[in-house]
Amino acid sequence: MSRINLALRKPTYHYIAIVIYALVTHGFLLLNDGVYWDGWLIYTSLVEKSWHNIHSIFFEPGAPITAYFHWAMGYLPAMIFSYKLVAFLSITLFGILVYSICNELRLLSRIESLFIALLSVSYPAFQASIELATIPYLAYYCLFLLACFLALRSEKAHGFPHYCLRVGSLALWALSFTINSLLVFYYGFLLVLILHARYSRGISLKHVFTRFLPRRLDYVLLPLLYWVVARGFFPPHGIYSDYNQLSFSPWVMTAVYNAFVNNAVYAQLSNALKNLLNYPVFVLLILLGLLWACSTPLSGSIRFLDKKVKSYALLLFGFVLLALAIFPYAVVDKAPSAQGWETRHALLVALPVAIILVAITRLALGDKTGSISRLGLFFLTILLLAFTLSSINNYLSWQARWVKDQSIMENLSTLENTENVSVFWVDDQFQVGGEETYRFYEWSSIFKSVWGDESRIGLDQRAYTPDFLTQGLRYFNDRYNLSDFDPAGCQAILTIRRGPDSSSNAGMSMRYLFCKFFCKDSLAHFLHGVTDLQVEPISTPEAVSCPAE
Numbered sequence: 001m002s003r004i005n006l007a008l009r010k011p012t013y014h015y016i017a018i019v020i021y022a023l024v025t026h027g028f029l030l031l032n033d034g035v036y037w038d039g040w041l042i043y044t045s046l047v048e049k050s051w052h053n054i055h056s057i058f059f060e061p062g063a064p065i066t067a068y069f070h071w072a073m074g075y076l077p078a079m080i081f082s083y084k085l086v087a088f089l090s091i092t093l094f095g096i097l098v099y100s101i102c103n104e105l106r107l108l109s110r111i112e113s114l115f116i117a118l119l120s121v122s123y124p125a126f127q128a129s130i131e132l133a134t135i136p137y138l139a140y141y142c143l144f145l146l147a148c149f150l151a152l153r154s155e156k157a158h159g160f161p162h163y164c165l166r167v168g169s170l171a172l173w174a175l176s177f178t179i180n181s182l183l184v185f186y187y188g189f190l191l192v193l194i195l196h197a198r199y200s201r202g203i204s205l206k207h208v209f210t211r212f213l214p215r216r217l218d219y220v221l222l223p224l225l226y227w228v229v230a231r232g233f234f235p236p237h238g239i240y241s242d243y244n245q246l247s248f249s250p251w252v253m254t255a256v257y258n259a260f261v262n263n264a265v266y267a268q269l270s271n272a273l274k275n276l277l278n279y280p281v282f283v284l285l286i287l288l289g290l291l292w293a294c295s296t297p298l299s300g301s302i303r304f305l306d307k308k309v310k311s312y313a314l315l316l317f318g319f320v321l322l323a324l325a326i327f328p329y330a331v332v333d334k335a336p337s338a339q340g341w342e343t344r345h346a347l348l349v350a351l352p353v354a355i356i357l358v359a360i361t362r363l364a365l366g367d368k369t370g371s372i373s374r375l376g377l378f379f380l381t382i383l384l385l386a387f388t389l390s391s392i393n394n395y396l397s398w399q400a401r402w403v404k405d406q407s408i409m410e411n412l413s414t415l416e417n418t419e420n421v422s423v424f425w426v427d428d429q430f431q432v433g434g435e436e437t438y439r440f441y442e443w444s445s446i447f448k449s450v451w452g453d454e455s456r457i458g459l460d461q462r463a464y465t466p467d468f469l470t471q472g473l474r475y476f477n478d479r480y481n482l483s484d485f486d487p488a489g490c491q492a493i494l495t496i497r498r499g500p501d502s503s504s505n506a507g508m509s510m511r512y513l514f515c516k517f518f519c520k521d522s523l524a525h526f527l528h529g530v531t532d533l534q535v536e537p538i539s540t541p542e543a544v545s546c547p548a549e
Contacts, residue, residue: 011103014114015096018121022092025122025388028395029088031513032130033080034402037341037435039132040445044481046074053479060238062230065178069136080132087129090138095121097145098351104152105196107310112358112372115380119354122387124272125264125346127339127394127434134344140176141347147172148189151219155197170218174226180244181328183223185348188321190219195317239474244332252333259335260326264346265353267338272386275393311362318355325349339394340434357383393505394434400505401433403512405446407530408496412450417535420546422489423469424458425538428496430531432505437463440472441480448481455484458494466542490546492537501529 035043038057045053051071058067076082095117102113128134147169154165176182193216194208203212213220236243325348329335336346358372358380365376372380412418426443443458457476459468469487476482502508508530515523539546 011099011110014099014110014117017114018095018099018117019092021118021384021388022088022095022121025391026088026091026129026395028392028399028509029084029091029129030081032084032395032399032402033516034130034398034405035080035445036131036398036401036433037133037439037442040442041480042070042132043080044445044448045479046070046079049074050478056238056479059234060236061240061243062234062236063178064234065175066136069139070132083132083135084130087135087138090135090142091121091129093142094138094145097142097149098354101145101149101152104149105192106200107196108314108358109371111377112362115384116351116354116358118384119357119380119387120350122384122391123268123350123353124387124390124394125268125336125349125353126343127398128341128344130395130398131341131344137179137344137347140179140182143172144176144179144182144186147176151189151193152196155193166218170222173222177223177226177230179347180227181325181348183227184328185321185324186223188324191317191320193219244334246331247333248331253330256330256333256335257326260329260346260349263338264336264343264349268390271338272383272390275390276382276386311359311366315356315359315363318352318359321355322349322352325352340436343434396505396509398433399509399512401435403508403527403530404430404432404502407499407527408533409446409450410524410527411531411533412447415533415535417492417537418451420490421492421535421537422456422486422546423491423543424456424494424535425491426458426460426494426496428460428462430496430498430502432508440464440468440475441482444481444485453484454478454481455486455489457482457485457487466540469542486545488543488545490537491540491543492535495534495536497532497534499529499532501526502531 041057042054044050045057054067054071058064058070073079073083073086098120099113099117102108102116103110108116129138150165150172151169154162154169157165173182173186177186194212197203197212198205198208329345334345336343336349361376361380362372365379366372424443424447426438428438437460438458440457440459443460444454444456447456447458448454473487476485476487501511503511511526512523515526
């Protein structure tokens with residue numbers, strides 16, 4: 001048994017564990033073939049090889065690298081699957097890099113490093129990994145962590161290898177800074193580099209400021225130089241001219257920090273644990289685990305600080321890193337939601353929360369020296385299980401949303417009284433997925449997929465008013481699949497209800513996947529029964545171009 005325990009502590013087995021855990025937690029991502037939100041605009045532009053649309057979508061907010069990323073993705077076979085594969089590989093590589101960086105620092109035991117990596121991989125605050133527009137974020141984040149790892153390795157290298165690693169890390173950081181929030185988050189790594197040098201080499205604080213940092217001036221100045229160059233050559237313009245305007249209002253920033261704590265931390269932890277308790281089998285496993293758990297500590301080496309003191313230092317660093325992750329969003333007044341599209345703002349939250357959870361576990365469920373006990377190990381395992389179930393539920397929710405969308409497209413093609421309608425006021429009584437409403441360009445893209453033209457718009461009654469038809473003229477072009485749209489055309493109410501074949505998110509998702517892979521002949525019939533649509537023409541003052549009946 002002792003040989004098995006020693007074998008399982010080898011890094012090779014930990015890397016395998018990370019890959020397997022990522023596959024279990026995010027495997028449904030690879031099966032998701034849906035298009036959502038801004039992804040509709042990207043998808044339709046890539047299908048039509050419309051570079052000018054891709055160019056405007058990403059050059060206007062000042063993200064040229066992302067434009068080329070998507071353009072390259074458009075040439076890959078099975079484009080949607082290729083996107084989801086990039087997302088999955090990025091998530092997996094993220095976990096591997098987190099574990100590698102923790103090991104490189106040699107400040108934590110390997111088992112603690114493993115838990116930080118696994119918690120980071122599964123933490124459910126970022127739920128936009130299925131969305132084409134945000135998948136590049138995951139890739140850029142991996143480039144950032146890879147740059148951090150190379151920079152750490154360069155500290156041990158000398159001569160030519162040192163400079164190669166250093167230049168490589170600078171280049172990767174520059175690419176990753178396409179996510180502007182990493183410009184601030186980056187200084188968390190710089191803090192780690194300073195602390196690591198201070199405690200591993202025993203250098204004084206004076207030495208840090210007089211010799212260590214001046215010799216790494218490129219690291220210190222890189223984010224500032226990037227910001228100046230990027231804003232100089234690729235400033236936001238067009239409809240994004242006011243994109244991410246900085247505001248240091250203490251009231252706004254406090255509100256954003258509060259929203260992050262509530263939606264990206266508290267809501268995720270509470271929802272994950274509540275969801276876990278809904279499954280009796282897992283409740284039974286928890287009770288059995290508590291009987292097994294005891295205070296026997298896990299072995300682990302801590303090199304530079306007393307374990308108890310180091311646990312507090314680790315906790316403090318986690319909170320500092322969390323503050324750095326939130327700050328760039330606070331100054332532009334952007335906060336995440338607990339679910340849906342806005343969770344994209346919580347991309348950087350997972351790693352600091354994982355560090356905080358491991359530090360709290362060491363302090364609350366450790367022995368006198370601060371090592372994690374078996375009870376602490378059991379607690380962290382429960383968190384992993386809860387996060388995994390929460391992530392799987394999120395994926396099933398979005399897969400069910402795509403099943404619903406395909407059903408709508410299937411049924412729209414057979415409806416009458418639609419050929420002359422320009423404006424569909426959508427009464428959606430079948431809500432599924434992380435978002436309650438659809439954006440107008442999601443509907444215009446769906447209608448284009450059904451009828452092949454760009455003459456129709458869908459406006460959710462809960463999100464839009466008739467004023468949008470006069471105030472949104474700048475959106476009525478081919479970029480939003482509305483090049484032939486007449487805002488004064490005929491209008492109708494599109495009512496969406498559950499059909500006889502609708503069921504739970506898991507039920508619809510699993511039946512759809514079964515039909516897709518094993519029973520393709522019955523897929524169309526299944527989709528037809530998921531939704532029930534009704535179109536009712538209406539007369540409005542805005543429809544001046546609609547011919548009178």
